[in-house]
Ligand SMILES: Nc1nc2c(ncn2[C@@H]2O[C@H](COP(=O)(O)OP(=O)(O)O)[C@@H](O)[C@H]2O)c(=O)[nH]1
């Protein structure tokens with residue numbers, strides 16, 4: 468980490484200000500060369516932080532690029548833990564790029580995506596779960612996602628993992644004493660106590676894992692295709708859920724030919740609604756293509772909205788779709804509730820099985836708030852307030868936790884089966900290491916490359 472890195476930290480576009488960030492040993496030297504205060508003097512970079520108003524000089528160190536505010540944050544009390552200088556200039560694409568060019572010319576190199584945060588991690592300013600949460604926070608598309616990400620930036624998951632690791636360490640310590648002084652302790656007693664405490668720990672891990680599913684939902688949204696026969700009102704419902712006329716609606720069956728995706732934030736969860744062509748047998752080549760895409764959307768969908776026309780009797784195609792999606796996460800939406808209903812409640816109970824169903828009308832809006840609530844309930848398994856942000860984990864973290872849980876379970880069975888305690892000790896060591904990887908303890912370059920490659924430039 469000898470070199471000094473720089474990048475534009477704000478989004479490229481027109482805005483009030485643009486920020487170029489420089490981190491590393493040369494940060495203050497570069498600042499001295501290319502910045503002049505109102506009194507035409509360079510800044511004195513003391514060991515205490517400060518900010519200065521002045522001009523940012525061009526390459527020739529004579530003319531200026533722009534007015535500028537310089538922020539000086541000496542390490543270790545900076546984002547990266549290194550000396551950091553930030554230049555705030557006017558937020559125009561050309562201005563910001565010129566500022567960056569000057570900085571690069573004076574000895575910094577362009578930062579890779581996520582490199583500032585990677586340095587923050589390597590300098591112990593945050594652990595890996597916090598670093599990942601920084602990017603989640605930036606990408607968050609709903610309030611809930613942002614709230615959860617921020618609590619992780621603040622270390623909620625780190626603390627949870629820390630607790631788990633401490634408990635594993637205690638088990639290891641207990642075991643170590645027995646292994647070192649076999650004459651002191653009764654192996655059977657130790658094994659018993661291990662099993663009890665191990666099981667409690669296992670339950671705690673399961674809690675964290677149970678919440679991981681919700682984490683994915685909160686972070687990435689739910690792919691929610693609307694499927695059903697032509698003319699049941701899929702496009703109308705999509706428009707109603709989005710509260711705008713996005714899809715074309717006509718009384719002509721087969722209007723929607725393509726698959727159309729739009730996101731809507733319901734109670735903090737992002738539903739990626741997919742309007743599809745009605746699924747039916749057709750000779751029309753164009754419609755056929757649409758139907759194929761619809762089937763693909765159904766296949767990859769995470770929550771399916773199966774739409775029926777309540778004013779008509781159920782047809783073979785409807786029944787087929789009901790059967791096809793019987794084992795999927797789905798909601799049966801009986802549309803056109805404003806018309807005389809041909810599908811009775813009894814019939815619905817019968818055909819929907821364990822699936823929830825709801826009557827709505829895209830025309831009058833009745834039942835739609837019920838549908839919205841049902842959508843949220845279905846993915847969060849309860850109300851939004853019940854989401855416990857501290858436990859939400861991403862796929863990488865979940866994978867590690869699953870392995871850790873498995874090794875712990877094996878350790879417990881080994882202890883129960885009366886196997887030698889060395890076996891248990893080895894397994895506990897593995898549990899400890901796996902939990903460590905969640906927060907990046909002893910993480911290798913590969914893992915860091917993988918995590919930080921997903922970052923945006925300038926973070
Ligand atoms: N009465 C009534 N008509 C509806 C309702 N929803 C949709 N429609 C009508 O049904 C027809 C087909 O709607 P559309 O959304 O294009 O259905 P899609 O083919 O499933 O996308 C249009 O004429 C809509 O105006 C509803 O709730 N009640």
Ligand SMILES: [Mg+2]
Pocket residue numbers: 701702703714715716722723742743744745
């Ligand atoms: Mg349509």
